[in-house]
Amino acid sequence: MIYLRLFFEFFKTGLFAVGGGLATVPFLYDMADKTGWFTHGALADMIAVSESTPGPMGVNMATYVGYTTAGIPGGVIATLGLFMPSLIIIMIIAKVLQKFRQNKYVDAGFYGLRPCSLGLIAAAGYLIFRLALLDLDAYAVSGSVRDLFHWKAWILAAVLLILTNLVPKVKKVHPIFFILASAVVGIVFAF
Amino acid sequence: MNEERTSIGFLARLFGTFAKVGVMTFGGGYAMLPILQREIVEDRHWATEEELMDYYAVGQCTPGIIAVNTATFIGQKKAGIAGGIMATLGVVFPSIVIILLIASVLTHFADAPVVRHAFAGIRVCVCVLVFNAVVKLWKGAVKDKAGLCIFAVVFLLSVFLDVSPVVYVIIAAVTGILLTQMGVRGK
Structure with a gap:
């Protein structure tokens, strides 16, 4: 039963993804590997759509993945699964808020969790890097380092990196602008 | 009220x-x-x-x-x-x-050439955005040498092994508690 499976997978994601935004992404890569519901490439596209549309990114990802896997009910069920653990846990600890925050084991646990969550996000980022900027298939065939790199993509990445970090007025611009500009560049230069 | x-x-x-x-x-x-x-x-x-x-x-x-x-x-x-x-x-x-x-x-x-080219460009951008996000979150997440080790180990293992992130999350939480108990935290 696909709906039950979707609910369970996203419940798990909601329970173990710590933090906001990209924290769900490593779990979705794992889901892609285990279930075959979607490819790594499709997931990278979903991240772009989720970043460029309103709403918390994790929720957008759940709806998108659920929809592509099992239509409209799938989108709704995946989203329900994602926020169910939050709902239950927050309801329980809302009553003991201060105690929970000051509990030394909770604090110590999260001291270990935060770098872990960041490591998982970085690893998911590496998967996107491999997909967007390297051509491992062509490299495997020809063995030539020249074929390993998508040169056009490297130039775009360098420009984006500089714009988003170093140019004072531009770096404050909303990410949706960079995403749309990259889409145009991708079409014009036939990526 | x-x-x-x-x-x-x-x-x-x-x-x-x-x-x-x-x-x-x-x-x-x-x-x-x-x-x-x-x-x-x-x-x-x-x-x-x-x-x-x-x-x-x-x-x-x-x-x-x-x-x-x-x-x-x-x-x-x-x-x-x-x-x-x-x-x-x-x-x-x-x-x-x-x-x-x-x-x-x-x-x-999804299969139209225009859409495929557009998303190939967008993926490059997503890659840069994820990189920027990691840099931005770094200061709040990695506070000492032990934190750096946890980050590096989790990153390398999840790139090379096919293990559910759930496992890393549980082990990292336990490690955080153990390190704090042992007084390693903050060094």
């Missing part, structure tokens, strides 16, 4: 307010903070600035998406369990509608 808070009308307002917050939020939980400050603290006085920061702090150190955690907190505080549920439904509602619309259109055109 209590009577008003548990009324259907108030629950509808909770839903509506958080739906508005959902529409105005782009990206992750952190992007939501300025909008919550205006809608919840300044306009509606449903929480003070300090309370909001508390919810955020706890939302960050409880499982789940920060945006959902914070919505559940405020809803629960204002109108109990029903309030928590309505606020959460409100914050996810715009996502569900908008994403379903976009996804249903996009899946029909």
Whole structure:
């Protein structure tokens, strides 16, 4: 039963993804590997759509993945699964808020969790890097380092990196602008 | 006041307010903070600035998406369990509608060359955005040598091995507790 499976997978994601935004992404890569519901490439596209549309990114990802896997009910069920653990846990600890925050084991646990969550996000980022900027298939065939790199993509990445970090007025611009500009560049230069 | 808070009308307002917050939020939980400050603290006085920061702090150190955690907190505080549920439904509602619309259109055109080229370009951008996000989160997450080790080990293992992230999360939490007990933390 696909709906039950979707609910369970996203419940798990909601329970173990710590933090906001990209924290769900490593779990979705794992889901892609285990279930075959979607490819790594499709997931990278979903991240772009989720970043460029309103709403918390994790929720957008759940709806998108659920929809592509099992239509409209799938989108709704995946989203329900994602926020169910939050709902239950927050309801329980809302009553003991201060105690929970000051509990030394909770604090110590999260001291270990935060770098872990960041490591998982970085690893998911590496998967996107491999997909967007390297051509491992062509490299495997020809063995030539020249074929390993998508040169056009490297130039775009360098420009984006500089714009988003170093140019004072531009770096404050909303990410949706960079995403749309990259889409145009991708079409014009036939990526 | 209590009577008003548990009324259907108030629950509808909770839903509506958080739906508005959902529409105005782009990206992750952190992007939501300025909008919550205006809608919840300044306009509606449903929480003070300090309370909001508390919810955020706890939302960050409880499982789940920060945006959902914070919505559940405020809803629960204002109108109990029903309030928590309505606020959460409100914050996810715009996502569900908008994403379903976009996804249903996009899946029909996914194989068109223009769409493929566009997304090939977009993936490069997503890669840069993820990199920037990791750099930005670094200071808050990696505070000492042990933190750096946890980051590096988790990164390398999850690149090379096919293990569920759940395993890393559980082991990292236990490691955090053990390191703190052993007095290694902060060195």
